[in-house]
Amino acid sequence: MPRESFLKPVRLKLAQRAAYRCAFPGCNRLTIGPGETADEVEDTGKAAHIYAASELGPRGQGTLTPAQLRAITNGIWMCGHHADLIDKNTGKRYPVAVLKSWKALHEYRTAYEHSGRATAFGFVRSMTIDASPLFAPVTVAFGKTTFLIGLNKSGKTALLDWLSVLDSPRRLSRWMKPRPLHFSLLFDAPGEHKLECDTGNETVRFDLDGHRVAFNHHRIAITTLTKRRDHQSQDDLTNIMNLLHLDEISVRSLAALIHSDTMYLRAARFESEADDDGEVREVLHCTLQSGEEMPFGILSGGEQGRVIMEFAIAHMASIASVAPAMLVVERQSLGIDSAGFALYLNYFSSGECQFQTVVTQFTITDDIKGLGWQVYQLTAPNPTTPGTIEAVLPS
Ligand SMILES: [Zn+2]
Known part of the structure:
Protein backbone atom coordinates (compact mmCIF):
# COMPACT_ATOMS: atom_id res chain seq x y z
CA MET A 1 0.00 0.00 0.00
CA GLY A 116 2.73 42.56 15.42
CA ARG A 117 -0.27 43.30 13.20
CA ALA A 118 -3.70 43.59 14.79
CA THR A 119 -6.07 40.84 13.74
CA ALA A 120 -9.78 40.29 14.16
CA PHE A 121 -9.28 36.57 14.40
CA GLY A 122 -11.28 34.79 17.08
CA PHE A 123 -12.05 31.16 17.63
CA VAL A 124 -14.07 29.14 20.11
CA ARG A 125 -12.00 26.04 20.80
CA SER A 126 -13.96 24.03 23.31
CA MET A 127 -16.60 23.87 25.98
CA THR A 128 -16.09 21.65 29.00
CA ILE A 129 -19.21 20.80 30.96
CA ASP A 130 -18.31 19.71 34.50
CA ALA A 131 -21.80 19.64 35.99
CA SER A 132 -25.15 20.23 34.35
CA PRO A 133 -28.81 19.30 34.79
CA LEU A 134 -28.70 17.54 31.40
CA PHE A 135 -25.39 16.02 30.37
CA ALA A 136 -22.69 13.78 31.79
CA PRO A 137 -19.37 15.70 32.03
CA VAL A 138 -17.90 16.18 28.57
CA THR A 139 -15.66 18.40 26.44
CA VAL A 140 -16.97 19.54 23.09
CA ALA A 141 -14.27 20.71 20.67
CA PHE A 142 -15.42 23.17 18.03
CA GLY A 143 -14.16 23.15 14.45
CA LYS A 144 -14.54 25.91 11.90
CA THR A 145 -17.94 24.32 11.29
CA THR A 146 -19.45 22.06 13.94
CA PHE A 147 -22.64 20.03 13.66
CA LEU A 148 -24.79 19.28 16.68
CA ILE A 149 -27.10 16.41 15.84
CA GLY A 150 -30.10 15.59 17.98
CA LEU A 151 -33.85 15.36 18.05
CA ASN A 152 -36.05 17.82 19.93
CA LYS A 153 -35.35 17.86 23.68
CA SER A 154 -31.88 16.31 23.20
CA GLY A 155 -30.32 19.44 24.68
CA LYS A 156 -29.15 21.35 21.58
CA THR A 157 -30.78 24.57 22.76
CA ALA A 158 -29.26 24.18 26.23
CA LEU A 159 -25.80 23.81 24.75
CA LEU A 160 -26.35 26.89 22.58
CA ASP A 161 -27.66 28.84 25.58
CA TRP A 162 -24.42 28.09 27.42
CA LEU A 163 -22.21 28.84 24.43
CA SER A 164 -23.94 32.19 23.94
CA VAL A 165 -22.42 33.58 27.17
CA LEU A 166 -19.39 34.41 25.03
CA ASP A 167 -21.63 37.07 23.46
CA SER A 168 -23.99 37.93 26.30
CA PRO A 169 -25.23 36.27 29.52
CA ARG A 170 -28.86 36.96 28.51
CA ARG A 171 -29.82 33.38 27.67
CA LEU A 172 -28.49 32.10 30.98
CA SER A 173 -31.49 33.38 32.93
CA ARG A 174 -33.40 30.12 32.49
CA TRP A 175 -30.48 28.17 33.96
CA MET A 176 -30.31 29.96 37.31
CA LYS A 177 -31.89 27.01 39.05
CA PRO A 178 -31.06 24.94 42.14
CA ARG A 179 -29.43 22.21 40.02
CA PRO A 180 -25.80 23.20 39.49
CA LEU A 181 -24.43 24.18 36.11
CA HIS A 182 -20.70 24.61 35.74
CA PHE A 183 -18.91 24.87 32.43
CA SER A 184 -15.88 26.58 30.94
CA LEU A 185 -15.11 27.86 27.47
CA LEU A 186 -11.65 28.08 25.90
CA PHE A 187 -11.45 30.64 23.14
CA ASP A 188 -9.16 32.99 21.26
CA ALA A 189 -10.02 36.63 20.76
CA PRO A 190 -7.24 36.76 19.47
CA GLY A 191 -5.27 35.95 22.67
CA GLU A 192 -6.11 32.76 24.57
CA HIS A 193 -8.87 33.09 27.15
CA LYS A 194 -10.87 30.92 29.51
CA LEU A 195 -14.34 31.84 30.68
CA GLU A 196 -15.80 29.83 33.55
CA CYS A 197 -19.45 29.93 34.40
CA ASP A 198 -21.17 28.72 37.53
CA THR A 199 -24.89 29.07 38.13
CA GLY A 200 -26.91 28.25 41.19
CA ASN A 201 -30.22 29.24 42.68
CA GLU A 202 -30.82 32.73 41.20
CA THR A 203 -27.09 33.36 40.94
CA VAL A 204 -24.43 33.32 38.27
CA ARG A 205 -20.69 33.67 38.56
CA PHE A 206 -18.23 34.32 35.73
CA ASP A 207 -14.46 34.04 35.94
CA LEU A 208 -12.44 35.24 32.98
CA ASP A 209 -8.79 34.14 32.98
CA GLY A 210 -9.06 33.69 36.74
CA HIS A 211 -10.62 37.10 37.43
CA ARG A 212 -14.17 37.43 38.66
CA VAL A 213 -16.13 39.43 36.07
CA ALA A 214 -19.73 40.44 35.39
CA PHE A 215 -19.73 39.00 31.88
CA ASN A 216 -17.31 38.09 29.08
CA HIS A 217 -15.20 41.14 28.23
CA HIS A 218 -13.52 39.49 25.21
CA ARG A 219 -16.78 39.24 23.39
CA ILE A 220 -17.42 36.91 20.47
CA ALA A 221 -20.46 38.05 18.50
CA ILE A 222 -22.88 35.13 18.19
CA THR A 223 -25.98 35.25 15.99
CA THR A 224 -28.48 32.40 16.18
CA LEU A 225 -30.50 31.94 13.04
CA THR A 226 -33.87 30.34 13.36
CA LYS A 227 -36.81 31.14 11.14
CA ARG A 228 -39.77 31.49 13.42
CA ARG A 229 -42.98 31.03 11.51
CA ASP A 230 -45.16 32.57 14.17
CA HIS A 231 -45.70 36.31 14.61
CA GLN A 232 -44.64 37.04 11.06
CA SER A 233 -45.30 40.61 10.13
CA GLN A 234 -46.47 41.85 6.73
CA ASP A 235 -43.47 44.13 6.82
CA ASP A 236 -40.30 42.45 5.49
CA LEU A 237 -38.01 44.88 7.28
CA THR A 238 -39.61 44.06 10.64
CA ASN A 239 -39.28 40.34 9.93
CA ILE A 240 -35.56 40.53 9.15
CA MET A 241 -34.99 42.79 12.17
CA ASN A 242 -36.66 40.18 14.41
CA LEU A 243 -34.83 37.25 12.87
CA LEU A 244 -31.38 38.81 13.21
CA HIS A 245 -32.09 40.70 16.45
CA LEU A 246 -31.03 43.93 14.77
CA ASP A 247 -32.39 47.45 14.58
CA GLU A 248 -33.78 49.08 11.45
CA ILE A 249 -30.69 51.06 10.49
CA SER A 250 -28.43 48.01 10.80
CA VAL A 251 -30.71 45.88 8.61
CA ARG A 252 -30.87 48.58 5.94
CA SER A 253 -27.09 48.97 5.86
CA LEU A 254 -26.76 45.19 5.79
CA ALA A 255 -28.99 44.98 2.70
CA ALA A 256 -26.61 47.40 1.00
CA LEU A 257 -23.70 45.03 1.73
CA ILE A 258 -25.32 42.08 -0.05
CA HIS A 259 -23.77 41.57 -3.45
CA SER A 260 -22.56 38.20 -4.65
CA ASP A 261 -22.04 36.28 -7.87
CA THR A 262 -22.12 32.90 -6.19
CA MET A 263 -24.90 32.90 -3.62
CA TYR A 264 -28.67 32.86 -4.13
CA LEU A 265 -29.00 36.63 -3.87
CA ARG A 266 -27.15 38.99 -6.17
CA ALA A 267 -28.48 42.02 -4.32
CA ALA A 268 -31.25 43.12 -1.96
CA ARG A 269 -33.05 46.39 -1.22
CA PHE A 270 -36.04 47.57 0.79
CA GLU A 271 -38.71 49.80 -0.71
CA SER A 272 -41.74 51.47 0.91
CA GLU A 273 -44.94 50.39 -0.78
CA ALA A 274 -48.60 51.04 -0.01
CA ASP A 275 -50.96 48.06 -0.07
CA ASP A 276 -54.62 48.14 -1.25
CA ASP A 277 -55.74 49.55 2.11
CA GLY A 278 -53.22 52.37 1.81
CA GLU A 279 -51.05 50.92 4.56
CA VAL A 280 -47.36 51.53 3.94
CA ARG A 281 -44.92 48.68 4.50
CA GLU A 282 -41.32 47.89 3.68
CA VAL A 283 -40.99 45.31 0.92
CA LEU A 284 -37.72 43.45 0.41
CA HIS A 285 -36.82 43.19 -3.26
CA CYS A 286 -34.47 40.28 -3.96
CA THR A 287 -32.33 40.30 -7.09
CA LEU A 288 -31.53 36.69 -7.95
CA GLN A 289 -28.45 35.49 -9.87
CA SER A 290 -30.58 35.28 -13.04
CA GLY A 291 -31.14 39.03 -12.78
CA GLU A 292 -34.80 38.48 -11.99
CA GLU A 293 -36.18 40.62 -9.15
CA MET A 294 -38.66 39.06 -6.73
CA PRO A 295 -40.44 40.47 -3.68
CA PHE A 296 -39.52 38.43 -0.59
CA GLY A 297 -43.19 37.68 0.14
CA ILE A 298 -43.82 35.61 -2.99
CA LEU A 299 -40.74 33.39 -2.59
CA SER A 300 -41.24 29.79 -1.39
CA GLY A 301 -40.44 28.90 2.21
CA GLY A 302 -37.06 27.43 1.26
CA GLU A 303 -36.18 30.44 -0.88
CA GLN A 304 -37.06 32.76 1.98
CA GLY A 305 -34.80 30.60 4.16
CA ARG A 306 -31.95 31.25 1.73
CA VAL A 307 -32.53 35.00 1.79
CA ILE A 308 -32.52 34.99 5.59
CA MET A 309 -29.36 32.85 5.61
CA GLU A 310 -27.63 35.29 3.26
CA PHE A 311 -28.56 38.27 5.41
CA ALA A 312 -27.08 36.41 8.38
CA ILE A 313 -23.93 35.56 6.41
CA ALA A 314 -23.53 39.19 5.34
CA HIS A 315 -23.98 40.21 8.98
CA MET A 316 -21.37 37.77 10.31
CA ALA A 317 -18.91 38.46 7.48
CA SER A 318 -19.15 42.15 8.24
CA ILE A 319 -18.43 41.57 11.95
CA ALA A 320 -15.68 39.02 11.24
CA SER A 321 -13.70 41.55 9.22
CA VAL A 322 -13.09 43.48 12.45
CA ALA A 323 -14.04 41.24 15.43
CA PRO A 324 -14.56 37.57 16.31
CA ALA A 325 -17.89 36.12 15.21
CA MET A 326 -19.86 32.89 15.24
CA LEU A 327 -23.03 31.98 13.34
CA VAL A 328 -25.42 29.40 14.77
CA VAL A 329 -27.87 27.94 12.26
CA GLU A 330 -30.88 25.83 13.17
CA ARG A 331 -30.94 24.07 9.85
CA GLN A 332 -34.41 22.49 9.90
CA SER A 333 -36.13 25.75 10.74
CA LEU A 334 -34.87 27.37 7.52
CA GLY A 335 -36.40 24.81 5.14
CA ILE A 336 -33.49 25.04 2.66
CA ASP A 337 -33.13 21.93 0.46
CA SER A 338 -29.86 20.00 0.54
CA ALA A 339 -28.67 21.29 -2.86
CA GLY A 340 -29.18 24.84 -1.64
CA PHE A 341 -27.55 24.15 1.70
CA ALA A 342 -24.47 22.62 0.04
CA LEU A 343 -23.53 26.10 -1.18
CA TYR A 344 -23.40 27.37 2.39
CA LEU A 345 -21.48 24.35 3.70
CA ASN A 346 -18.88 24.99 1.00
CA TYR A 347 -18.66 28.62 1.95
CA PHE A 348 -18.36 27.91 5.70
CA SER A 349 -15.42 25.58 5.14
CA SER A 350 -13.67 27.95 2.72
CA GLY A 351 -10.90 30.38 3.61
CA GLU A 352 -13.13 33.21 2.40
CA CYS A 353 -15.44 32.69 5.38
CA GLN A 354 -13.80 34.24 8.43
CA PHE A 355 -16.35 33.30 11.07
CA GLN A 356 -17.04 30.01 12.84
CA THR A 357 -20.34 28.21 12.33
CA VAL A 358 -22.42 25.79 14.39
CA VAL A 359 -25.20 23.95 12.56
CA THR A 360 -27.88 22.09 14.50
CA GLN A 361 -30.02 19.44 12.83
CA PHE A 362 -32.11 16.39 13.74
CA THR A 363 -30.16 13.62 11.99
CA ILE A 364 -26.89 13.06 10.11
CA THR A 365 -27.58 13.99 6.49
CA ASP A 366 -25.71 12.74 3.42
CA ASP A 367 -24.03 16.10 2.86
CA ILE A 368 -22.06 15.91 6.09
CA LYS A 369 -20.94 12.32 5.61
CA GLY A 370 -17.31 11.73 4.80
CA LEU A 371 -16.38 15.41 4.63
CA GLY A 372 -14.41 15.46 7.85
CA TRP A 373 -16.69 17.90 9.61
CA GLN A 374 -16.74 18.09 13.37
CA VAL A 375 -19.96 16.30 14.32
CA TYR A 376 -21.50 15.65 17.74
CA GLN A 377 -24.48 13.45 18.44
CA LEU A 378 -26.63 14.52 21.39
CA THR A 379 -28.72 12.01 23.28
CA ALA A 380 -31.47 13.21 25.59
CA PRO A 381 -31.28 12.49 29.30
CA ASN A 382 -33.86 10.14 30.79
CA PRO A 383 -34.91 9.69 34.43
CA THR A 384 -32.08 7.23 35.15
CA THR A 385 -29.16 8.36 32.95
CA PRO A 386 -27.80 11.76 32.01
CA GLY A 387 -27.74 12.91 28.38
CA THR A 388 -24.58 12.43 26.31
CA ILE A 389 -22.67 14.41 23.72
CA GLU A 390 -20.44 12.19 21.60
CA ALA A 391 -18.12 12.96 18.71
CA VAL A 392 -19.04 10.87 15.69
CA LEU A 393 -17.31 10.15 12.41
CA PRO A 394 -20.20 9.91 9.97
CA SER A 395 -19.61 7.28 7.30
ZN1 LIG B 1 2.34 19.48 21.18
Missing part, protein backbone atom coordinates in the same frame (compact mmCIF):
# COMPACT_ATOMS: atom_id res chain seq x y z
CA PRO A 2 1.58 3.34 -0.99
CA ARG A 3 2.24 5.93 1.68
CA GLU A 4 1.91 9.56 0.58
CA SER A 5 4.68 11.07 2.71
CA PHE A 6 5.53 14.77 2.65
CA LEU A 7 8.63 15.70 0.68
CA LYS A 8 11.41 17.57 2.50
CA PRO A 9 10.61 21.06 1.12
CA VAL A 10 6.93 20.66 2.12
CA ARG A 11 7.90 19.53 5.61
CA LEU A 12 10.28 22.48 5.96
CA LYS A 13 7.73 25.04 4.86
CA LEU A 14 5.09 23.57 7.19
CA ALA A 15 7.52 23.82 10.11
CA GLN A 16 8.50 27.38 9.23
CA ARG A 17 4.88 28.53 8.85
CA ALA A 18 4.25 27.13 12.35
CA ALA A 19 7.42 28.86 13.66
CA TYR A 20 8.55 25.31 14.60
CA ARG A 21 5.91 25.23 17.32
CA CYS A 22 3.30 22.54 17.91
CA ALA A 23 -0.15 23.53 16.59
CA PHE A 24 -2.04 21.44 19.17
CA PRO A 25 -4.04 24.07 21.12
CA GLY A 26 -2.42 24.90 24.41
CA CYS A 27 0.84 23.09 23.57
CA ASN A 28 2.85 25.49 21.42
CA ARG A 29 5.98 23.44 22.24
CA LEU A 30 9.16 24.52 20.48
CA THR A 31 10.32 21.70 18.19
CA ILE A 32 13.74 23.01 17.18
CA GLY A 33 16.90 23.90 19.03
CA PRO A 34 20.63 23.31 19.27
CA GLY A 35 21.85 19.73 18.85
CA GLU A 36 24.58 17.89 20.74
CA THR A 37 27.55 19.38 18.94
CA ALA A 38 28.21 23.01 18.07
CA ASP A 39 27.11 22.59 14.46
CA GLU A 40 24.03 20.41 14.95
CA VAL A 41 20.33 21.26 15.03
CA GLU A 42 17.80 19.10 16.81
CA ASP A 43 14.39 19.02 15.15
CA THR A 44 11.78 17.07 17.13
CA GLY A 45 8.63 18.20 15.31
CA LYS A 46 6.46 16.14 13.02
CA ALA A 47 4.62 17.01 9.84
CA ALA A 48 1.39 15.21 10.68
CA HIS A 49 -1.14 14.25 8.05
CA ILE A 50 -4.65 15.68 8.28
CA TYR A 51 -6.13 13.16 5.85
CA ALA A 52 -4.17 9.90 6.16
CA ALA A 53 -0.92 9.16 4.30
CA SER A 54 -2.00 5.56 3.72
CA GLU A 55 -5.35 4.15 2.75
CA LEU A 56 -6.35 2.72 6.11
CA GLY A 57 -4.74 5.48 8.18
CA PRO A 58 -6.46 7.71 10.73
CA ARG A 59 -9.32 9.91 9.38
CA GLY A 60 -9.12 8.15 5.98
CA GLN A 61 -8.12 9.81 2.73
CA GLY A 62 -11.44 11.45 1.82
CA THR A 63 -11.54 11.99 -1.94
CA LEU A 64 -8.00 13.43 -2.08
CA THR A 65 -5.59 12.49 -4.87
CA PRO A 66 -2.07 11.27 -3.98
CA ALA A 67 -0.72 14.74 -4.86
CA GLN A 68 -3.27 16.41 -2.57
CA LEU A 69 -2.39 14.02 0.25
CA ARG A 70 1.28 15.05 -0.05
CA ALA A 71 0.50 18.77 -0.35
CA ILE A 72 1.22 21.30 2.38
CA THR A 73 -2.55 21.91 2.73
CA ASN A 74 -2.84 18.36 4.14
CA GLY A 75 -0.20 18.83 6.83
CA ILE A 76 -0.15 20.20 10.37
CA TRP A 77 3.01 20.78 12.43
CA MET A 78 3.07 19.11 15.84
CA CYS A 79 5.39 17.95 18.58
CA GLY A 80 6.02 14.20 18.69
CA HIS A 81 3.58 13.62 21.53
CA HIS A 82 0.66 15.38 19.85
CA ALA A 83 1.41 13.97 16.38
CA ASP A 84 0.96 10.52 17.93
CA LEU A 85 -2.07 11.53 20.00
CA ILE A 86 -4.16 12.79 17.08
CA ASP A 87 -3.76 9.45 15.26
CA LYS A 88 -4.89 7.26 18.18
CA ASN A 89 -8.16 5.37 17.80
CA THR A 90 -8.26 5.95 14.01
CA GLY A 91 -8.24 9.68 14.73
CA LYS A 92 -11.84 9.66 15.92
CA ARG A 93 -11.34 12.34 18.55
CA TYR A 94 -9.56 14.64 16.11
CA PRO A 95 -11.51 14.85 12.86
CA VAL A 96 -10.23 16.65 9.77
CA ALA A 97 -12.30 19.77 10.45
CA VAL A 98 -10.77 20.16 13.91
CA LEU A 99 -7.18 19.72 12.70
CA LYS A 100 -7.76 22.21 9.87
CA SER A 101 -9.18 24.71 12.35
CA TRP A 102 -6.18 24.22 14.67
CA LYS A 103 -3.76 24.73 11.82
CA ALA A 104 -5.52 27.93 10.78
CA LEU A 105 -5.59 29.10 14.39
CA HIS A 106 -1.88 28.41 14.89
CA GLU A 107 -0.90 30.09 11.63
CA TYR A 108 -3.05 33.14 12.40
CA ARG A 109 -1.47 33.42 15.82
CA THR A 110 2.03 32.96 14.42
CA ALA A 111 1.41 35.64 11.77
CA TYR A 112 0.07 37.92 14.49
CA GLU A 113 3.15 37.45 16.67
CA HIS A 114 5.49 37.70 13.71
CA SER A 115 4.17 40.96 12.30
